[in-house]
Amino acid sequence: xxxxxxxxxxxxxxxxxxxxxxxxxxxxxxxxxxxxxxxxxxxxxxxxxxxxxxxxxxxxxxxxxxxxxxxxxxxxxxxxxxxxxxxxxxxxxxxxxxxxxxxxxxxxxxxxxxxxxxxxxxxxxxxxxxxxxxxxxxxxxxxxxxxxxxxxxxxxxxxxxxxxxxxxxxxxxxxxx
Amino acid sequence: xxxxxxxxxxxxxxxxxxxxxxxxxxxxxxxxxxxxxxxxxxxxxxxxxxxxxxxxxxxxxxxxxxxxxxxxxxxxxxxxxxxxxxxxxxxxxxxxxxxxxxxxxxxxxxxxxxxxxxxxxxxxxxxxxxxxxxxxxxxxxxxxxxxxxxxxxxxxxxxxxxxxxxxxxxxxxxxxxxxxxxxxxxxxxxxxxxxxxxxxxxxxxxxxxxxxxxxxxxxxxxxxxxxxxxxxxxxxxxxxxxxxxxxxxxxxxxxxxxxxxxxxxxxxxxxxxxxxxxxxxxxxxxxxxxxxxxxxxxxxxxxxxxxxxxxxxxxxxxxxxxxxxxxxxxxxxxxxxxxxxxxxxxxxxxxxxxxxxxxxxxxxxxxxxxxxxxxxxxxxxxxxxxxxxxxxxxxxxxxxxxxxxxxxxxxxxxxxxxxxxxx
Numbered sequence: 001x002x003x004x005x006x007x008x009x010x011x012x013x014x015x016x017x018x019x020x021x022x023x024x025x026x027x028x029x030x031x032x033x034x035x036x037x038x039x040x041x042x043x044x045x046x047x048x049x050x051x052x053x054x055x056x057x058x059x060x061x062x063x064x065x066x067x068x069x070x071x072x073x074x075x076x077x078x079x080x081x082x083x084x085x086x087x088x089x090x091x092x093x094x095x096x097x098x099x100x101x102x103x104x105x106x107x108x109x110x111x112x113x114x115x116x117x118x119x120x121x122x123x124x125x126x127x128x129x130x131x132x133x134x135x136x137x138x139x140x141x142x143x144x145x146x147x148x149x150x151x152x153x154x155x156x157x158x159x160x161x162x163x164x165x166x167x168x169x170x171x172x173x174x175x176x177x
Numbered sequence: 178x179x180x181x182x183x184x185x186x187x188x189x190x191x192x193x194x195x196x197x198x199x200x201x202x203x204x205x206x207x208x209x210x211x212x213x214x215x216x217x218x219x220x221x222x223x224x225x226x227x228x229x230x231x232x233x234x235x236x237x238x239x240x241x242x243x244x245x246x247x248x249x250x251x252x253x254x255x256x257x258x259x260x261x262x263x264x265x266x267x268x269x270x271x272x273x274x275x276x277x278x279x280x281x282x283x284x285x286x287x288x289x290x291x292x293x294x295x296x297x298x299x300x301x302x303x304x305x306x307x308x309x310x311x312x313x314x315x316x317x318x319x320x321x322x323x324x325x326x327x328x329x330x331x332x333x334x335x336x337x338x339x340x341x342x343x344x345x346x347x348x349x350x351x352x353x354x355x356x357x358x359x360x361x362x363x364x365x366x367x368x369x370x371x372x373x374x375x376x377x378x379x380x381x382x383x384x385x386x387x388x389x390x391x392x393x394x395x396x397x398x399x400x401x402x403x404x405x406x407x408x409x410x411x412x413x414x415x416x417x418x419x420x421x422x423x424x425x426x427x428x429x430x431x432x433x434x435x436x437x438x439x440x441x442x443x444x445x446x447x448x449x450x451x452x453x454x455x456x457x458x459x460x461x462x463x464x465x466x467x468x469x470x471x472x473x474x475x476x477x478x479x480x481x482x483x484x485x486x487x488x489x490x491x492x493x494x495x496x497x498x499x500x501x502x503x504x505x506x507x508x509x510x511x512x513x514x515x516x517x518x519x520x521x522x523x524x525x526x527x528x529x530x531x532x533x534x535x536x537x538x539x540x541x542x543x544x545x546x547x548x549x550x551x552x553x554x555x556x557x558x559x560x561x562x563x564x565x566x567x568x569x570x571x572x573x574x575x576x577x578x579x580x581x582x583x584x585x586x587x588x589x590x591x592x593x594x595x596x597x598x599x600x
Contacts, residue, residue, distance in 0.1 A: 039599040049518075057516070084481065092475045 002176060003144040004030070005153065006129055007160035008137045008167040012038045015138040018163035019044045022140060025159050031141040033133045052117070056110040063105035067098040119176075129177050130169070137166075144170070205592075207584040209443055211576040219572035226566020233559035241551075244315045247307055248550045249559040251316060254300040255402050256426070256542045257567045259419075261296050263427020264289035265358040266391055272361070272384035277591030278454055278598045281446040282435050284586065287365060288578035289430065290358050295570055297351045304347065304402070308340065316550045318408045331408050338405055346401060350394040357387040365586060372588035395420045403542075406549040410488045414473040419545070421466040425507075426538040428458045429531035434575065436524050436531075443584055446596055449522035453600045456521030459534060463511040466538075467504070491548040499540055499554060506537030 009015040015038065022029060023044075032041060075081060076088045086093065115121060133139045142156055153170075160168050171177075230250075237246050264286040271279050279286075304314070313320040318331065319338045325331045331338070360383045368376035396416030404415045412418075432455045438444050477485045492500045510533045520526040547554065586592060 084479070092471075092478050095471065095475070 002173045004129060004171045004173065004177070005142040005144055005156055006169050006171060007140045007142075007163070007165040008130065008132070008169070009139070009164060010137055010166050011164075012138060014164045015140070016040060016044065018140060018160070018165070021163040022159055025155075027142065027156060027159060029140055030143040032139065033129060033141060034138045035134050035136065038138070052110055052113060055113055056106045059109045060102045060106035064098050064102040067101035068094060071097065127173060127175075127177060129171055129173075140165075205583070205585045205587050207443060207445065209438070209576070209579040209584050211580050215572070215576055219569050219576065222565050222569030223573065224569075226562045226564075226569055229558060229562025230566060233557075233562060236558060240315070243307075243311075245551045245555060246559055247303065247314075247316055248546050249563050250303045251300075251402070252539075252542050252546045253560070253563045253567050254296065254303045255546075256539055257571060258293070258296040258300050259423035259542075260427050260430050260571075261290055261293040262354065262391070262394075263423045264431060265293065265354065265361070265387065266424065267427060267431065268358070268361055269384035269387040269391065272380055273388060275591075277594035278451065280586060280589045280591045280595035281598075282431075282444060282451060283365070283589065284579060284582060284584050285434050285438070285575075286431050287362050288575050289427075289434065289571075291362060291578045292571060292574045293351075293358060294355055295574060296567075297355060300402075301347065301351075305344070316546070317405055319405060334408070338408070343401060346397055350390060350397060353390050354387065354394055357383050357390070361387070365589075366582050368588050369583055369586060374590060377590050395423070403545045406546060407488055409484060412473055412477070412485075412488075414469060414476075418466075418469045418473055421462060421469050422538050422541050425459060425462040425466055426535055428455060428462065429534040429538075431455065432459065432527055432531045433535075436528055438579075438584075439524070446585060450598050450600045451595075452524065452527055453518070453521045454598075456515050456527055456530070457600075459527075459530060460511060460515040460521070463507060463515075463534065467508040470504075470507075491552075492544060495552065496544060496548055496554050499544055503537050503540050503544065506533055507541065510534075510537070 007018070009018060012034070015032070015034070019029065019032070019041070029045065032038075032045060034041070071094045072089060075090075080088045082088075083090070083093070119126065128134060129141065130137065130139060140160065144153060157168050234246055237243065267279075267286040268283070268290060270276070271283075307314045307316070308320060313322070318324055319334065320340060325335065361380050364376040364380045364383070399416045399419040400411075403419060404411060432452070435444065435447060435452070435455065439447055474489065477489060511530050514526055514530045514533070515521055520530075589595075
């Protein structure tokens with residue numbers, strides 16, 4: 001059982017200011033859900049930079065070497081063939097394939113890595129905290145723990161209201177949303 | 178429900194300072210003043226360069242010497258014409274795309290673009306004067322009537338490659354583009370004085386026209402000024418290839434000027450987000466250049482038709498180091514240096530990348546002109562002095578133009594967007 005408190009906002013500018021206000025009350029924000037990427041939000045939340053692109057670079061580099069190495073092996077050692085009078089190792093002809101293989105691998109593996117990082121592998125169904133946060137509302141999410149008293153929760157609700165939330169609601173979910 | 182995005186016109190209305198009071202504490206008044214030192218150095222470069230050019234005219238005697246003299250002038254004239262034109266293209270493209278991120282340093286491409294009448298005039302002289310001196314242009318084989326009479330391939334190209342039509346094309350395209358870029362600049366300055374949306378909308382029209390003529394200009398002039406040096410040879414990718422070279426050089430030069438002014442204490446509104454986008458442009462178009470260059474090379478290499486491979490044979494035999502060197506300078510170096518986000522937001526790495534790109538693309542233009550004319554890789558007094566001379570004029574005109582207006586376009590409709598730009 002997971003217990004969440006959700007403050008909903010209808011404007012991203014209000015949301016950005018609300019994040020600051022909430023943080024000034026020393027409240028720990030669990031997450032922010034929004035229909036699109038809001039500029040500056042990651043900095044305010046103190047999220048560390050994603051390392052997905054670093055992985056992408058290394059996968060791409062590995063793919064480039066694999067493609068080049070494989071073609072070189074096939075056309076010089078395994079099955080040497082003359083194409084249009086060109087030498088066995090005709091580097092320019094290998095470049096388009098190397099390029100395509102690099103791009104294909106880098107993009108596919110980055111997509112897969114992204115899905116895994118977001119817990120979105122096949123067969124996994126994730127319920128939304130509030131379906132409206134996928135279209136026009138922005139939500140600041142708090143985790144409610146058994147140690148929190150009723151007064152603590154009330155305090156969070158008030159802070160959210162003051163910060164301009166259009167709605168504050170609680171949700172109890174079976175699994176992580 | 179989704180908030181429906183407003184159509185661009187209405188968005189502009191909202192951002193228009195006359196419609197909505199600007200709530201900001203940012204200082205928009207910023208005036209560039211050319212210091213005596215900058216004036217002295219640009220004048221000195223111009224003077225030394227001009228003197229060197231005159232001396233080197235007498236220093237390289239004979240037919241070969243004169244060919245080299247004009248080859249040096251042509252390479253550098255075309256290179257700087259490209260930088261000026263790319264700056265105007267930058268403005269036009271951002272206008273047409275309703276771009277807003279660049280507004281805080283918009284005056285810099287404008288000022289560099291105003292360099293175009295000067296380069297165009299100098300380039301016209303380089304193309305015209307040898308015809309008057311020698312009766313034909315030593316760089317262009319097709320201007321020699323005797324050679325054309327014995328050469329059926331060139332004779333077949335005379336309907337296009339003849340001197341009157343050559344200069345008509347020059348005056349037509351360059352004239353129209355100078356006029357349009359001048360109009361864009363004028364509107365931008367008027368906008369500073371009066372405000373309102375009128376000037377922005379008028380500039381949209383000029384920018385759209387600019388892009389149409391620019392698309393024709395870039396192909397036609399690449400054939401005329403550069404490809405016709407190797408008169409027998411042709412490539413259908415040549416226009417795009419030279420465009421990518423011009424454009425990435427232009428962006429590198431804009432970046433360098435922005436960083437220079439920032440170091441001088443100007444452009445307080447420009448931050449690493451704007452530099453990041455300039456870095457992205459340099460990175461992306463370095464790859465674009467590599468793509469086009471390699472495509473042109475690979476198709477010719479694959480087909481292996483003698484009259485096509487002749488072009489690369491010349492470069493292989495005598496310019497091998499430079500020929501492979503530009504792949505390192507123009508592709509590998511910017512690709513690896515500018516790949517990470519931090520590198521694009523750092524002035525030092527951006528400066529290094531921009532300088533490498535400018536040198537690399539200068540060699541690219543060198544390789545378009547020299548193998549077909551001078552036949553041997555040479556770099557000496559005349560090349561150096563011409564570069565110095567052009568750098569002097571470039572610095573002087575850019576500084577003088579920057580001083581003519583406020584460094585921040587005060588009433589530009591996208592100014593707020595640019596100030597709050599984040600990447």
